Amino acid sequence: RKEVEQDPGPFNVPEGATVAFNCTYSNSASQSFFWYRQDCRKEPKLLMSVYSSGNEDGRFTAQLNRASQYISLLIRDSKLSDSATYLCVVNGRTMDTGRRALTFGSGTRLQVQP
Amino acid sequence: DVKVTQSSRYLVKRTGEKVFLECVQDMDHENMFWYRQDPGLGLRLIYFSYDVKMKEKGDIPEGYSVSREKKERFSLILESASTNQTSMYLCASSFLQGGTEAFFGQGTRLTVV
Numbered sequence: 001r002k003e004v005e006q007d008p009g010p011f012n013v014p015e016g017a018t019v020a021f022n023c024t025y026s027n028s029a030s031q032s033f034f035w036y037r038q039d040c041r042k043e044p045k046l047l048m049s050v051y052s053s054g055n056e057d058g059r060f061t062a063q064l065n066r067a068s069q070y071i072s073l074l075i076r077d078s079k080l081s082d083s084a085t086y087l088c089v090v091n092g093r094t095m096d097t098g099r100r101a102l103t104f105g106s107g108t109r110l111q112v113q114p
Numbered sequence: 115d116v117k118v119t120q121s122s123r124y125l126v127k128r129t130g131e132k133v134f135l136e137c138v139q140d141m142d143h144e145n146m147f148w149y150r151q152d153p154g155l156g157l158r159l160i161y162f163s164y165d166v167k168m169k170e171k172g173d174i175p176e177g178y179s180v181s182r183e184k185k186e187r188f189s190l191i192l193e194s195a196s197t198n199q200t201s202m203y204l205c206a207s208s209f210l211q212g213g214t215e216a217f218f219g220q221g222t223r224l225t226v227v
Contacts (some may be wrong), residue, residue, distance in 0.1 A: 044204075101145075101170075102216055104149070104156050
């Protein structure tokens with residue numbers, strides 16, 4: 001089982017739609033959670049951190065459910081420029097010594113259409 | 115602006131060659147990482163380092179080694195390149211605390227023929 005799992009999509013939505021992505025993680029000891037955005041042929045960049053109480057940044061809302069071990073990202077009023085792959089990231093432990101390192105999901109592809 | 119710079123955007127190497135991928139960061143970050151990214155598999159951690167001369171295996175270290183002689187530089191070495199190491203390689207850096215943002219280089223697309 002992958003440590004971080006996401007639906008690969010693609011999610012094809014019209015402009016103005018609301019879209020939600022979920023991500024599950026297997027390590028209950030994980031402490032930090034993030035959403036990264038990756039544009040085609042570019043490097044990943046931090047979109048937002050995910051806090052226990054949930055947090056919002058403009059049209060983007062992130063939530064964490066520790067009991068069920070999932071993280072969500074909600075995008076309201078989708079724009080064409082939101083088209084990208086969204087990566088769920090968990091601060092997990094490496095298999096070697098257990099030291100923490102960021103573990104990435106495979107990503108969910110979003111295509112916003114005019 | 116934080117900068118993580120990888121030495122090459124594209125590389126083509128022959129099977130059996132020794133390959134060096136270099137990464138330099140200018141933010142005085144303690145942590146540095148090497149990932150590879152393949153379609154459908156996402157980013158997978160190869161090795162990381164949390165201090166000079168310190169290294170730890172990630173999830174897929176086989177066939178790779180690393181070197182960190184200076185804080186700002188982290189090198190990934192393919193001792194004997196094979197075709198299944200054809201991939202996008204991404205270097206990243208972050209501060210030591212686990213909950214901080216990681217900054218990525220632009221990636222190196224390596225093709226082994």
